[in-house]
Amino acid sequence: MQAPPVEIHDMTVAYHRKPVLWDIDLTLPKGRLIAVVGPNGAGKTTLIKAILGLVPLASGKVELYGQPFHRQRHLVGYVPQRESVDWDFPVTALDVVLMGTYGRLGWFRRAGAAERDTAMASLESVGMTRFADRQIRQLSGGQQQRVFLARALAQNAQIYFMDEPFSGVDAATEHATVSLLQELRSAGKTLLVVHHDLQTVREYFDHVILLNMRLVAAGPIETTFTDENLQATYGGRLTVLAEAAEAVRLGD
Amino acid sequence: MDLLALPPNLRVLLGTSLLGCVAGVIGSLAVLRRRSLTGDMVAHAAMPGLCLAYLVAYELGIGRDRPAYFLLLMSGAALTGLIGSALVTFLTRWTRTRQDAAIGIVLSTFFGAFVVLLSYIRYLPGAHVAGVDQYIFGQAATLLTADVWFIAGVLLVSIVTLAICFKELKTYSFDADFAHSLGWPTLSIDLGMMAALCLVTVVGLPLVGILMAGMIIIPCAAARFWTYRFGPLLVISGAIGAATGVFATLVSAEYFVRWFGFDPLAFGYNRKALPTGPVIILSGAAIFLASVLFAPRRGVLARLIALLRLRSRTATENLLRALYELGESQLPRLAPHQLEEIQQHRRWNRGQLTWALRRATWAGWIERNADAIQLTASGHQRAAEVTRIHRLWELFLISGARIAPDHVDRDADSIEHVLTPNIVGQLEAMLAESGRLPRTAATPPQSPHVLTGGNDPVGTLSPGGG
Numbered sequence: 001m002q003a004p005p006v007e008i009h010d011m012t013v014a015y016h017r018k019p020v021l022w023d024i025d026l027t028l029p030k031g032r033l034i035a036v037v038g039p040n041g042a043g044k045t046t047l048i049k050a051i052l053g054l055v056p057l058a059s060g061k062v063e064l065y066g067q068p069f070h071r072q073r074h075l076v077g078y079v080p081q082r083e084s085v086d087w088d089f090p091v092t093a094l095d096v097v098l099m100g101t102y103g104r105l106g107w108f109r110r111a112g113a114a115e116r117d118t119a120m121a122s123l124e125s126v127g128m129t130r131f132a133d134r135q136i137r138q139l140s141g142g143q144q145q146r147v148f149l150a151r152a153l154a155q156n157a158q159i160y161f162m163d164e165p166f167s168g169v170d171a172a173t174e175h176a177t178v179s180l181l182q183e184l185r186s187a188g189k190t191l192l193v194v195h196h197d198l199q200t201v202r203e204y205f206d207h208v209i210l211l212n213m214r215l216v217a218a219g220p221i222e223t224t225f226t227d228e229n230l231q232a233t234y235g236g237r238l239t240v241l242a243e244a245a246e247a248v249r250l251g252d
Numbered sequence: 253m254d255l256l257a258l259p260p261n262l263r264v265l266l267g268t269s270l271l272g273c274v275a276g277v278i279g280s281l282a283v284l285r286r287r288s289l290t291g292d293m294v295a296h297a298a299m300p301g302l303c304l305a306y307l308v309a310y311e312l313g314i315g316r317d318r319p320a321y322f323l324l325l326m327s328g329a330a331l332t333g334l335i336g337s338a339l340v341t342f343l344t345r346w347t348r349t350r351q352d353a354a355i356g357i358v359l360s361t362f363f364g365a366f367v368v369l370l371s372y373i374r375y376l377p378g379a380h381v382a383g384v385d386q387y388i389f390g391q392a393a394t395l396l397t398a399d400v401w402f403i404a405g406v407l408l409v410s411i412v413t414l415a416i417c418f419k420e421l422k423t424y425s426f427d428a429d430f431a432h433s434l435g436w437p438t439l440s441i442d443l444g445m446m447a448a449l450c451l452v453t454v455v456g457l458p459l460v461g462i463l464m465a466g467m468i469i470i471p472c473a474a475a476r477f478w479t480y481r482f483g484p485l486l487v488i489s490g491a492i493g494a495a496t497g498v499f500a501t502l503v504s505a506e507y508f509v510r511w512f513g514f515d516p517l518a519f520g521y522n523r524k525a526l527p528t529g530p531v532i533i534l535s536g537a538a539i540f541l542a543s544v545l546f547a548p549r550r551g552v553l554a555r556l557i558a559l560l561r562l563r564s565r566t567a568t569e570n571l572l573r574a575l576y577e578l579g580e581s582q583l584p585r586l587a588p589h590q591l592e593e594i595q596q597h598r599r600w601n602r603g604q605l606t607w608a609l610r611r612a613t614w615a616g617w618i619e620r621n622a623d624a625i626q627l628t629a630s631g632h633q634r635a636a637e638v639t640r641i642h643r644l645w646e647l648f649l650i651s652g653a654r655i656a657p658d659h660v661d662r663d664a665d666s667i668e669h670v671l672t673p674n675i676v677g678q679l680e681a682m683l684a685e686s687g688r689l690p691r692t693a694a695t696p697p698q699s700p701h702v703l704t705g706g707n708d709p710v711g712t713l714s715p716g717g718g
Contacts, residue, residue, distance in 0.1 A: 052433045070435060078433045085427045089284065090476065090485045099423045103434040108416055135480035151430075 003066030005030050005159045005190040006051060011060030013043070013050045019058070019248060020046045022214040028192065029207065033185045035195040038211035039234050044194045045081065047211060048161045051192075052078060064159065074103060077157030079148045081164055087136050093147045094132040097122050100154025122153040127176060142173035149177060160184065162193045166200075178204050201225060258400060261501075264392045267400045268497030268528060271456050272467060274407040276493025277414065278452045279468030280475070280486050281445055284425045290337065290446070292465035293355045294453045297336025297362040298329035299387065299462065303369035305329070306384050310376065319398065329387075329454045336362055337446055363462075390461035392501065392528035403455055410448060414486065421445075422482045460529030467493060470536035477547035492539055500531035566669045567601075567608035572617060572635035573642055574598055575627050577699070588626035642668045643699055644679045651683070657701045 006028040013021040021043040028034060036044045049055045051062050053069050064072040077100070100122065101115040111119075123129050126146040131139060136147060145165055152160055166174050181191055181204070192209075195201060201208060201221070208225045210216040210233040217229045258266065282290055305328025314321050336358045343354035373384060386394065414421065424431040424441050432438045449468070456464040475488040504526035545552050574597045578589050595605070609625070612618045617631030627635055645668045649655045671679075 049429070054429055054432050073433070073435045076433065078430060080427065080429050084429060086284075086286070089426045090480045090482050091422070091426060092481065095422070095482065096426070099419075099427070099430065102419055102423055105419075107420065111419065137480075 002030075003063070004028060005065060006192070007063045007066070008051070009061050009063075011050060011062060012058040013046050013055055014058045015046075015055070017248060018246070020213065021050065021211075024060070024215050026209065026215055026218055028190060030190055031185060031188045032190060032207040033181055033205050034190070034192045034207040034209060035201050035205040036192060036209045036211055037195055037198065037201060037233065038216075042212040042233075044211055045163055047209075048078075048163055048192065048194065052076065052161060075158040077152035077155035077160040079152045079160070079162040079165055082141070082145055082148060082167065084163075087139075087144060089136065092133050092135055093123065093128060093139065093143075093150075094119055096136060096147050097150045097154050100151040100156075103155060118154050118156070119150075122150040123147075125153060125180065126150045140170070142169040145169050146173060146176070149180065153180075158189055160189060160191045160193075162191065164194050164196060166195065166197065198230070258397050260393075263395055263397055263400055264528065265498060265501045267395045267403055268392055268459060268501050268532060269494040270400070270403045270407050270497070271452075271459055272471070272493030272495070272497030272532065273490040274403065274410055274493070275452050275456060275464065275467040276471030276475075276489040276491070277407075277486050278410055278445075278448050279493075280472035280489040281421065281425060282449050283469055283472040285445070287449070288469045289352070289355045289465075290340070291449055291453055291468035292462075293336055293340060293359045294333045294450050295457070295462045295464040296359045296366075298333035298454055298457060299366035300362055300369055301328035301330070301332030302384055302387050302457070303328075303366060303373060304332070306373060307369075310373075322396070322398075325387075326454055326457075329457055330450060332362060333450045333454055337450065386461075387457050388461045389463060389527055390457065390459045390529035392459050392504075395459065399455075399458065406451060406455055410452075418483070425482075460532055463529050463533045466533040466536060467496075470533070470540050471496070474536070474540040474543040477543040477550045492536070496532050496536040496539065499535045500528050503535070504528045504531050562669065563604070564607060564611060567604040568611050568615075568617075569638045569669055570598065571605070571608040571612055572627070572631065573639045575618070575625065576632070576635035576639045579627070586627055586629075586632055588621070588624040591623040591625060594625065638668075641671055641676055644676065644683060645671065646699070646701070647683055648679050661701060 004027050006026070008024050008026040011021060011024040011026075012019060024047070036047060038044055046055060050057060051064075051069065053062075062069055064075060069076075094116075097119040098111050098115060101111060101118050105111060105115060120129065120132065123132055126149050128143060128146050128150060131143060131147075136144060139147065145168070149162075149165060152162070165177055169177070181193065184191060185206075193205070195205070202225060206221055207219070208221055209218045210224070210229050212233045216233045217224050279291060282288065302325050305325045308328070309321050309324050314324065339358050340351065340354045343349045343357070344351045349357070370385060420431070420436060420441065423434075424436065424438060428438055428442075431441070453464045453468070456467060460467060471489040471492040472485070474492050475485050478488050479485050543551065546554075548554050571594070574594050575589060578593060578597060579585075579587050594600075609618070609620065612631065613620055615631075616628060617634055619626050619628055646660045649660050650657055
């Protein structure tokens with residue numbers, strides 16, 4: 001049997017000694033569109049960053065298709081939060097999307113016609129061909145988000161990690177993004193998407209991870225996205241956990 | 253070594269221009285990573301290292317004429333410079349100090365230490381403060397041939413590294429997390445970029461002193477006005493840096509006297525050679541100012557011109573629409589209208605109306621006979637088009653944005669002049685779908701509100717003539 005796309009064992013992540021994620025045990029099924037849902041500070045972004053090795057693990061391990069991440073990088077596409085970069089940076093939309101091809105290209109080699117074709121095709125699938133030569137600052141928020149999406153597409157991955165791709169986008173972009181994500185799922189890709197709008201979770205996704213510093217629940221929408229679980233994720237009972245984390249940070 | 257020896261003037265010229273170039277290129281990487289002030293900090297933090305190295309040289313009896321002296325001073329500068337950057341990293345990462353505050357703390361502390369050490373050196377028997385304090389603002393004239401070759405070497409290595417790792421550096425500078433997710437050694441890239449910045453700063457100290465910060469920041473800041481691509485930015489930034497070096501050397505050496513027979517910059521004073529370092533910074537600042545003012549698109553002048561163009565176009569289109577609306581009831585006949593009528597039809601800014609009349613006449617859209625103004629055939633066509641877009645937009649605002657019909661005229665006014673054909677097409681399609689677009693799309697649809705002056709029943713319309 002093939003190993004699952006993502007398998008997390010006993011993972012704990014801490015910033016400055018303050019635990020952000022506690023003892024996460026999680027297995028993601030293949031070919032699903034998975035929402036990561038939870039209140040602010042629940043560790044949704046940290047979950048993605050920990051899987052991608054961007055933040056160190058305090059304990060536990062992460063495996064992608066049964067192997068550690070550093071062996072499976074080529075299978076991964078990543079869409080960071082839009083606010084995480086400087087959109088005044090002197091590059092065009094096409095430049096940014098080309099970056100998606102660099103992982104495969106390897107060190108010191110220059111992007112050629114093949115990479116440009118890949119990048120243009122990615123731009124086309126998010127409807128941004130017209131804006132290829134625009135400086136990224138001259139794009140609207142939704143268009144910038146599409147550029148990030150196109151860059152991940154250019155990575156031609158098996159598993160995509162997307163941090164709030166719907167944040168601050170217009171209705172048209174949201175609609176186009178959802179259909180694109182669903183298309184990718186139909187092609188057998190696994191997508192893990194941090195999502196902040198509870199209203200649309202049921203409509204857009206087929207699998208959900210409810211997170212609030214620890215894993216509250218994970219599973220298919222029908223059985224997992226229940227009022228009871230949402231209450232457990234967003235309700236007050238877990239503030240004890242946050243207080244405990246604070247105590248650890250203060251070190252007493 | 254003798255083969256490579258350079259005449260003094262050429263030495264200074266090469267030294268400053270090569271330094272300007274490498275500072276511009278390496279500085280760009282730092283500025284794009286939002287590390288503008290790191291260069292400033294390194295320059296200041298390097299100063300006490302110079303003093304310490306000088307003291308070591310003093311104790312060991314190494315004179316200024318020995319190459320070891322120069323090497324020792326540079327190593328001392330590099331050492332405290334690196335300690336300074338390490339301290340900033342440490343302070344921001346392990347204490348709750350923000351980066352700007354940490355840079356300020358380190359910068360002033362190290363410079364304070366420098367001044368204290370300098371006064372200590374001053375009272376040493378037989379020591380020359382001049383051996384150290386020339387580094388505060390630099391002294392290009394004391395540059396050695398070996399320095400020039402060293403700077404050239406640093407530039408060469410920087411350019412080769414950039415050429416080889418271009419896409420890596422670009423990607424890392426834009427989005428470090430993404431670069432990290434690709435498995436690139438981001439920590440090493442970061443350390444490498446910091447080390448390059450320290451190296452360039454320290455190498456520049458003998459020439460421009462603590463003003464190295466300006467050489468690192470200014471070229472990139474100016475270059476950003478001229479391009480929005482990463483590669484060209486580095487090239488332009490390097491060119492600006494080199495140009496300031498060349499210019500400053502020409503100005504501060506006595507070339508002008510030799511070329512023109514007099515010194516145009518002396519202004520009647522007896523001017524000795526100007527300090528090269530400060531002049532480099534001043535000429536860099538001049539280039540920056542020129543970029544702010546005159547750069548295409550981003551420059552102040554270009555934006556001013558664009559604004560005036562839009563104003564002029566708006567005024568002219570408003571005039572054409574006013575004329576169209578005034579004569580709409582008598583179409584297809586084109587009748588002249590009095591200036592007074594036009595003035596009453598809508599609120600005009602006087603200068604705008606005069607300008608619009610002049611521009612429309614010049615474009616052949618109106619004919620003017622004293623105060624009687626009439627649309628020409630081409631003017632009528634243009635006016636109909638302008639009015640059509642105005643009314644399409646109004647209809648959309650009423651049906652789509654639910655703005656009250658009596659407010660819609662003013663709201664439409666501010667937007668309609670910038671609508672692209674693409675948007676107009678979409679508007680038409682949208683209105684046609686809801687059955688609100690008149691079938692003869694070439695003529696404007698009926699106005700959705702009462703026209704203020706156009707439907708005036710009393711005959712302010714002048715009879716015939718024109």
